[in-house]
Amino acid sequence: MEKVNLxxxxxxxxxxxxxxxxxxxFRGKQIFDWLHAKQVSSFSDMTNLSKSLREKLEETATLEPVTIVKCLISKEDGTRKYLFGLENGSIIESVLMKYEHGNTVCISTQVGCRMGCTFCASTIDGVERSLSAGEMLSQIYEIxxxxxxxxHGVVLMGSGEPLDNYDSVMKFLRLVNHPLGQNMGQRHITLSTCGLIPKINQLAEEGLQITLAVSLHAPNDEVRRKTMPVANANPMKELLMACEQYIAKTNRRITFEYALIQGVNDSEAYARELAGKLKHMLCHVNLIPVNDVKERNYVKSSNENVKKFAAILQKNGVETTVRRKLGSDIDAACGQLRRSHMQK
Structure with a gap:
């Protein structure tokens, strides 16, 4: 009999x-407290449960452990990059980022990813499987x-497409927000998606107050399809309409992620085109100088181009920031550590 993932x-x-x-x-609340408030890793640690109950749990349930395989710590800013091993031998990554306002963890939602974005290292090997809510929580607890x-905060921006693992991600969001557990405020949670329109529409109906980040990475479909296969089934016009409906339903500002790739999507003309489409929306653009991906021959935009692109957006009334790069000395780019480990 398959064990229950408590x-x-x-x-x-x-x-x-x-x-x-x-x-x-009443034992349920005790177990929930051990799992999500005290965050123990074994049934033997649940000392206010009877020995017979702990034995029953060992036989019928699992705590979905994740084990730290490797941890790299940045000497520059304290960023920690974790490689976790799962029960079935799969490998995932998480990153602990330190900010003045508190610590944020970037977690994975799948082992690998099937979306195929050509600038992302996590998609190169495809997807192995989706993670359970418990495996997502365990990344935070172990860190x-x-x-x-x-x-204090979490971004679902590691390997995997969160909306491609919809049910488990929704469960994770409600469990990490639970007042008897981690009790993390929803406004401290960001979910990043490459733009699955039906799932964005579904998410808008969930009554959540999380921040939605949509990976745009292009001003139009022609450019977007070159780097994001998902754009073929999710045209930009319909995607932006779904985003506007999400904003209207939740009254939450959307973040648009834009990875700047030299000679691909970083021209001033593209900046003006993008500004024209976003200037009337309740949104924020996060510009990301793309991490070099050797397999794709992509090079990040020059600092000058990044500044020009940002200035054009801001001049047109689109709130824009350039992502601060953390952990540059430990290669904290998504997917890099996992892949180097697998190649050994």
Whole structure:
């Protein structure tokens, strides 16, 4: 019989599971506390449970552990890049970033990715499988234990497309926000998507107050299709309409991610075209000098081009920032550590 993944269950689901085991309902809250407040890694640590119940749990349930395989720490800014091993031997990455306002963790939602964006290292090997809500939570919990510091925010921007793992991601968002657990405010959570229109429409109906970040990376479909296969099924006109509907429904500003690639999407004409499409939206553009991807022969835009691109957007009333690059001395780009580990 397949074991139940307790860390991926809501409190009510844990209570129902315990009822099946012939255990009282109040044990559910105790277990939930051990999992998400105390964040233990084994049933033996749950010391206020009877020995017989712990034995039952060992036989019927799992805590979906992730194990630190490797951790690189930046000498420049304290950024930590983690390589985690999963129960089935798969490998994922997470990054702990330190800011003045608190610590943020970038987590993975899948092992690899099937979206095929040509500037992203995580897509090169395709997708192995999606992660459970518990495996997403475990990345945060293990980083907190290893660093000794609380995580205040999370970005779903590691390997994987979050909206391609929709149900597990929704469960993760509600569990990490639970007042009896990590109790992380939804406004401290950012979900990044390459632009799956039906899923954005579905997300708008969830009643969440997270920040939605949409990977745009081009001012039009012609350019976008060169680097993002997902653009073929999700045209920009319809994508921007879905974003406007999301804003209207949630009253939340959207962030548009734009990776600047030299000679591909970083011209002044493209900046003006992009500004024309976004200037009336409640949005913010995050410019990202692309990380060099050897397999694609892509080179990041020059600092001069980045500044010009940003200036054009700002002049046209589009709020714009250039992403601060953290962990440059430990190659904290998504997918790089995982791939180097697999190639050994």
């Amino acid at each position: 860390k991926s269950l809501y409190l009510e689901e844990i209570e129902a599971f315990l009822k099946e085991l012939g255990e009282p309902k 907190q234990k290893d660093s000794g510091e609380r995580v």
